[in-house]
Amino acid sequence: MGDHLLVNGLDFFYGQTHALRAVTLPIRRNRITSLIGPSGCGKTTLLRCFNRMHDLYPNNRYRGEILMDGRDILGPAVDVIGLRNSMGMVFQKPTPFPMSVFDNVAYGLRLKRVRNAGVLRERVEKALRQAAVWDEVKDRLGQNAQGLSGGQQQRLVIARTLAVDPQVILFDESTSALDPISSKKIEELMTELKKEVTIIAVTHNMQQAARISDFTALMYLGSLVEYDETATIFTKPRNKLTEEYVTGRFG
Amino acid sequence: MSGLAARKAWNLAAMALASLCALAGLLLLATILRDVLAEGLGSLRLRLFTQDPAPPNMAGAGGLRSAFLGQGLLTLAASAMGVPIGVLGGTYLAEYGRDSRICRLISTLSDMAVSIPSIVIGTFAYAILVKPMGGFNGWAGAVALAIIILPIIVRTTEEMMTMVPWALREAAFALGAPYCKVITSIVWRSAMSGIFTGILLAMARVAGETAPLLFTSFNSNFFRLDMSQAVPSLTVSIYQYAASPYEGWVGLAWAAAFVVTVLVLMLNILGRVVIRLRKRG
Ligand SMILES: Nc1ncnc2c1ncn2[C@@H]1O[C@H](COP(=O)(O)OP(=O)(O)O)[C@@H](O)[C@H]1O
Numbered sequence: 001m002g003d004h005l006l007v008n009g010l011d012f013f014y015g016q017t018h019a020l021r022a023v024t025l026p027i028r029r030n031r032i033t034s035l036i037g038p039s040g041c042g043k044t045t046l047l048r049c050f051n052r053m054h055d056l057y058p059n060n061r062y063r064g065e066i067l068m069d070g071r072d073i074l075g076p077a078v079d080v081i082g083l084r085n086s087m088g089m090v091f092q093k094p095t096p097f098p099m100s101v102f103d104n105v106a107y108g109l110r111l112k113r114v115r116n117a118g119v120l121r122e123r124v125e126k127a128l129r130q131a132a133v134w135d136e137v138k139d140r141l142g143q144n145a146q147g148l149s150g151g152q153q154q155r156l157v158i159a160r161t162l163a164v165d166p167q168v169i170l171f172d173e174s175t176s177a178l179d180p181i182s183s184k185k186i187e188e189l190m191t192e193l194k195k196e197v198t199i200i201a202v203t204h205n206m207q208q209a210a211r212i213s214d215f216t217a218l219m220y221l222g223s224l225v226e227y228d229e230t231a232t233i234f235t236k237p238r239n240k241l242t243e244e245y246v247t248g249r250f251g
Numbered sequence: 252m253s254g255l256a257a258r259k260a261w262n263l264a265a266m267a268l269a270s271l272c273a274l275a276g277l278l279l280l281a282t283i284l285r286d287v288l289a290e291g292l293g294s295l296r297l298r299l300f301t302q303d304p305a306p307p308n309m310a311g312a313g314g315l316r317s318a319f320l321g322q323g324l325l326t327l328a329a330s331a332m333g334v335p336i337g338v339l340g341g342t343y344l345a346e347y348g349r350d351s352r353i354c355r356l357i358s359t360l361s362d363m364a365v366s367i368p369s370i371v372i373g374t375f376a377y378a379i380l381v382k383p384m385g386g387f388n389g390w391a392g393a394v395a396l397a398i399i400i401l402p403i404i405v406r407t408t409e410e411m412m413t414m415v416p417w418a419l420r421e422a423a424f425a426l427g428a429p430y431c432k433v434i435t436s437i438v439w440r441s442a443m444s445g446i447f448t449g450i451l452l453a454m455a456r457v458a459g460e461t462a463p464l465l466f467t468s469f470n471s472n473f474f475r476l477d478m479s480q481a482v483p484s485l486t487v488s489i490y491q492y493a494a495s496p497y498e499g500w501v502g503l504a505w506a507a508a509f510v511v512t513v514l515v516l517m518l519n520i521l522g523r524v525v526i527r528l529r530k531r532g
């Protein structure tokens with residue numbers, strides 16, 4: 001399958017704050033890669049480089065490259081809107097828009113000027129089914145999405161992301177605000193989704209990384225400490241820091 | 252222990268004083284409302300809304316239909332100018348220009364503009380729109396009212412939009428939405444009831460204004476809704492009728508004052524209810 005993305009010598013700055021230091025990391029296609037590490041080590045910062053979320057704020061600066069299928073997505077000529085279309089993002093807290101369940105899922109499609117009601121309905125249903133939330137919302141598609149439970153909202157957000165057929169989905173601690181049952185549903189969903197998309201997941205929860213991911217990257221103070229198959233990271237890490245972190249001795 | 256007792260005594264005294272002041276304010280309001288209610292209701296006749304002003308010697312005739320319509324027209328014209336500019340201005344402050352020095356300055360100036368006496372705005376409109384155009388005209392009145400509502404709408408719009416969590420905007424950006432789309436489809440929608448409330452409260456503020464109209468659109472006793480001429484005005488009519496020696500006119504003034512008070516109160520209450528509902532969820 002090979003590398004879908006390759007982070008290559010990436011540095012990132014929030015103004016004067018040097019938040020990522022020479023990170024080099026492959027992201028395998030149709031696999032789940034976990035980013036773990038203590039709070040403040042730069043996981044979110046790295047994740048937000050992939051869809052250029054940092055572009056929204058002044059004084060943020062990238063140095064280095066992220067290759068997607070061999071093409072640098074950090075370059076100035078890149079169509080950021082197109083990039084974000086192909087990179088879904090799911091945040092820590094659910095972010096349902098103040099509109100109906102249906103309109104939430106159709107949001108990205110409408111942005112892409114899909115207007116046909118039949119097509120919209122079909123794609124919305126497909127996305128909601130993929131996100132394993134269809135049965136719970138099929139009778140309330142017209143209701144405000146902000147009235148759903150937290151777990152349902154998070155799966156709705158995943159459906160909203162899936163509706164535009166992304167190639168990659170970025171999860172930033174997307175289960176940490178949810179109850180265990182909802183978390184489990186989302187974990188199962190992620191495992192299911194990797195058949196179609198590449199997944200990068202930031203997580204605080206070591207067991208979760210061990211359970212769901214194929215590859216794991218440990219970060220510390222803005223640098224990549226170790227990257228390997230998840231089993232290797234958790235059973236026979238090469239780096240002392242990794243060993244201490246995964247056994248819970250620091251972090 | 253004695254320290255605590257002293258603090259408790261202070262606390263009690265401060266609370267008593269504050270309550271007393273609040274009571275004084277309420278009492279004053281209650282007195283005004285009682286008078287307006289008693290006098291206004293007593294003089295309220297259907298003809299207030301259906302007839303135009305009649306000379307004072309025609310007892311039992313005449314109303315303020317044209318003044319109601321004129322006031323409505325002026326408020327509408329003011330809103331047509333002030334609401335779009337205000338909402339777009341507030342949007343600029345909350346979004347494109349957020350955190351910039353110039354925007355903070357504009358916010359501060361708007362806060363100050365809210366408390367400019369309306370008569371000052373009236374004289375300003377007189378200087379730029381009445382004097383050069385050679386006479387009282389509706390446009391000058393509408394502009395004066397628009398200037399009054401503008402900063403209120405700018406600031407409430409800005410505040411309501413700033414309250415919308417950034418995560419929501421980011422989620423829309425992450426789907427590939429351009430900024431203008433994020434604003435119109437996400438931020439405005441989230442802040443809509445708040446912005447709407449700001450507009451209502453701004454309109455409540457000018458619905459009962461007299462001073463800015465005295466120098467601008469003035470008043471007219473004729474049924475004439477031509478914005479290039481003096482426009483009949485309810486509040487200016489109340490002012491003139493109330494100060495007149497004719498019993499019939501004074502009665503009409505009370506009745507009209509009653510109607511204006513009820514209208515402004517309702518706008519205010521409606522605005523506050525919307526805010527309350529919004530806060531609850
Ligand atoms: N907007 C920002 N401006 C300045 N510094 C930031 C900003 N966001 C994060 N940082 C800093 O960058 C570092 C990495 O943060 P982050 O990527 O959020 O860590 P993690 O997600 O691993 O907890 C931290 O030291 C944090 O203080």
Ligand SMILES: [Mg+2]
Pocket residue numbers: 043044045202
């Ligand atoms: Mg984080």
